[in-house]
Amino acid sequence: MVDNTSSNGVTRPGPLREFWYYFRENRGAVFGFWFFVGFVFCAAFAPWLSPYDPTEQFRDHILQPPAWQEGGSWTYPLGTDPLGRDMLSRLISGARYSFFVGIVVVTISASSGIIFGLLSGFAPRWLDSVIMRVMDIILAFPSLLLALVLVAILGPSLTNAMIAIAIVLQPHFVRLTRASVLAERQKDYVTSARVAGAGLRRLMFVTVLPNCLAPIIVQGALSFSTAILDAAALGFLGMGAQPPTPEWGTMLAESREFILRAWWVVTLPGLAILVTVLAINLMGDGLRDALDPKLKRS
Amino acid sequence: MNVPVVSARGLQRFYEVKEGFLSKPKILRALSGIDFDLQPGKTLAIVGESGCGKSTLARLVTMIEEPTSGTLIIEGKEVSTSDWAGLRKSVQIVFQDPYGSLNPRHKISDILMEPLVINRPDMPASVREIRAREMLTLVGLRPEHFDRYPHMFSGGQRQRISIARALMLDPKILVLDEPVSALDVSIQSQILNLLVELQDRLGLAYLFISHDLSVVRHFADDVIVMYLGRAVERATKERLxxxxxxxxxxxxxxxxxxxxxxxxxxxxxxxxxxxxxxxxxxxxxxxxxxxxxxxxxxxxxxxxxxxxxxxxxxxxx
Incomplete structure (x- = not known):
């Protein structure tokens, strides 16, 4: 009477094992992942990893080149900046700010985006239209320009820059969530929950949302890098973190005038931004490949 | 004696279809007036080809949609939108596609207990679990299936889970919307036998929607043949x-x-x-x-x- 097909000795790997199996196939993604782990490690243990205080000025060692170049010394492995601050310490502390920006921006934009997306997926047509048109308007602006305007209104600081970037990134989450919600809502299990008497809130958060999460996670990973990039850009324009904060974009802006005399002051923060963003994007692509059932070879 | 658990009088459901920006919306008559009585413990089969309004009828009886006009009486009470919540416990549904009707992110335990969580919030969690486990055995699944996810089951097993979920609230009426047409023929008979067994044991009334006449012949007491939103014939199975x-x-x-x-x-x-x-x-x-x-x-x-x-x-x- 009992039909058993799933208990013939072969156990299915756990969801994490399975995820890692697919993720591992993408070499770039694995590289990105390990770089990201290192980045998080730097951000978490910055005060212990960095040899000096990032704001401490060594007036005798202004603009000292990195250790491997003539005139450099291992006291300051990556050299010093125009005020005699240790570059390595500043870069490590900068990781902390960038990570902070990424986490806060993704948290704010993803959570509000998911809520608006769910609302507009379940709402009557007029409310859906209102929400989506507002999101279209936000998307119609060049994102950095809109962030600049918002920071100009709120006043330049790292916190305000984060808020502005979160607002700029949020419509992507809204659209993504709404699209998945509309697709999931047609399915029988949602109707079945309604027949069981589930209220709107339960339908949204317990029934439908868990089934929409895969694309949102990927978007979250990719937004993380966009947030870091935008925060650096705002910092570079003087609208983000203010000196002497060792934020990578702000560091770039401060040292613009030394681009010909002391390459390391400009190149190193730029390189840090580049590699971090690249690594996170690679990881995000791998996440998408591993989480999207349509791209899976089973 | 012989008070029907569900009776419908002149049940209609129309949809508005917009064709263009300025043209007047047209009216699609999915169900244009149907009467029936469903006796307790009996099976009423609704047959007809695709698009004749069978599934619309199922959606009206399970209170997923509101009828455009007509009255629906469930357990002696006339249904209006305000008391949907109270009547949900008496009517439950089993869907056609066992792959779409179970939430892929929920464990079987959650799927079975959800109706109780929603409708009997006062029931202690331990009692809920006991009842869900009992139901699992009742539909012929094993206790170790309790903590698994739907993707680990075959179509027939999933349909058993759907039936178990529908029965969690002790309904009097079960709407079966083509419950076996997505299954292999060998599994079909197992599920049908299970349904017959459950009907005998629990005294359920079935509204059985199907286009498969061999299944209806095996299963139903009375049959209504529908064509384009209307009943064209109704009789006992033997006569029909x-x-x-x-x-x-x-x-x-x-x-x-x-x-x-x-x-x-x-x-x-x-x-x-x-x-x-x-x-x-x-x-x-x-x-x-x-x-x-x-x-x-x-x-x-x-x-x-x-x-x-x-x-x-x-x-x-």
């Missing part, structure tokens, strides 16, 4: 299968395969297509395809008439 009176029922019956290769096949082939439910034809909806149709059929719509064996036709067979 032995002596169909509506030409459409006869054509439908002639298409069911039989397990006798020697039997003479006198299959009636219907010409043409189902008329669009957007056009409100004045006459009998079946007239354009019927080999007995006369001018009277096209001018006027026959009513469903008769005592035990009702038929809506001017020229019954």
């Amino acid at each position: 299968f032995n002596q169909p009176r509506h030409p459409y029922s006869k054509a439908l019956l002639s298409t069911t395969p039989r397990a006798d290769p020697e039997a003479k096949r006198d299959r009636i082939k219907l010409e043409g297509e189902l008329p669009s439910p957007l056009d409100n034809l004045p006459g009998c909806a079946f007239a354009p395809r019927c080999w007995l149709a006369t001018d009277a059929c096209r001018a006027q719509r026959p009513k469903l008439e008769g005592d035990d064996h009702q038929v809506a036709c001017f020229h019954p067979l």
Whole structure:
């Protein structure tokens, strides 16, 4: 009477094992992942990893080149900046700010985006239209320009820059969530929950949302890098973190005038931004490949 | 005695279809007036081809959608939108597709306990779990299945889980919307036997929606044949299968395969297509395809008439 097909000795790997199996196939993604782990490690243990205080000025060692170049010394492995601050310490502390920006921006934009997306997926047509048109308007602006305007209104600081970037990134989450919600809502299990008497809130958060999460996670990973990039850009324009904060974009802006005399002051923060963003994007692509059932070879 | 658990009178459901920006919305008559009584412990089968309003009827009876007009009486109470919540416990549904009807992110335990969590918030969690486990055994699954996810089950097992979930609130009425048509033939009979067994044990009334006449013959007590949103014939199973009176029922019956290769096949082939439910034809909806149709059929719509064996036709067979 009992039909058993799933208990013939072969156990299915756990969801994490399975995820890692697919993720591992993408070499770039694995590289990105390990770089990201290192980045998080730097951000978490910055005060212990960095040899000096990032704001401490060594007036005798202004603009000292990195250790491997003539005139450099291992006291300051990556050299010093125009005020005699240790570059390595500043870069490590900068990781902390960038990570902070990424986490806060993704948290704010993803959570509000998911809520608006769910609302507009379940709402009557007029409310859906209102929400989506507002999101279209936000998307119609060049994102950095809109962030600049918002920071100009709120006043330049790292916190305000984060808020502005979160607002700029949020419509992507809204659209993504709404699209998945509309697709999931047609399915029988949602109707079945309604027949069981589930209220709107339960339908949204317990029934439908868990089934929409895969694309949102990927978007979250990719937004993380966009947030870091935008925060650096705002910092570079003087609208983000203010000196002497060792934020990578702000560091770039401060040292613009030394681009010909002391390459390391400009190149190193730029390189840090580049590699971090690249690594996170690679990881995000791998996440998408591993989480999207349509791209899976089973 | 013999108080029906569900009765419907003149149940209708129309949809508005917008065709263009400025044109007037058209009215799609998915269900244009149907009456039936479902007795406790009995099975009423609704048969008809795709698009005849079977599933719309299921959605009305399970209170997923509101009827455009007509009355629906469940357990003696006339249904209005305000007391949907209270009546949910009496009517539950099993869907056709066992792959879409279970939430892929929820464990079987959560799927089974969810109706209780929503409708009996006062019930302690331990009692809920005991009842869910009992239900699992009742539908023929094993206790170790309790903590698994739906993707670990076959279609037949999933349909058992759907049935278990539908029964968690002790409903009196189960709407079965083509519960076996997505399953293999060998699994179909298992599920049907399970349904028969549960009906005997729990005294359930089934509203069985199907297009598979062999299944209906095995399963139903009474049968309603639908065509384009209306009932064209209703009778007991024996009468309908032995002596169909509506030409459409006869054509439908002639298409069911039989397990006798020697039997003479006198299959009636219907010409043409189902008329669009957007056009409100004045006459009998079946007239354009019927080999007995006369001018009277096209001018006027026959009513469903008769005592035990009702038929809506001017020229019954």
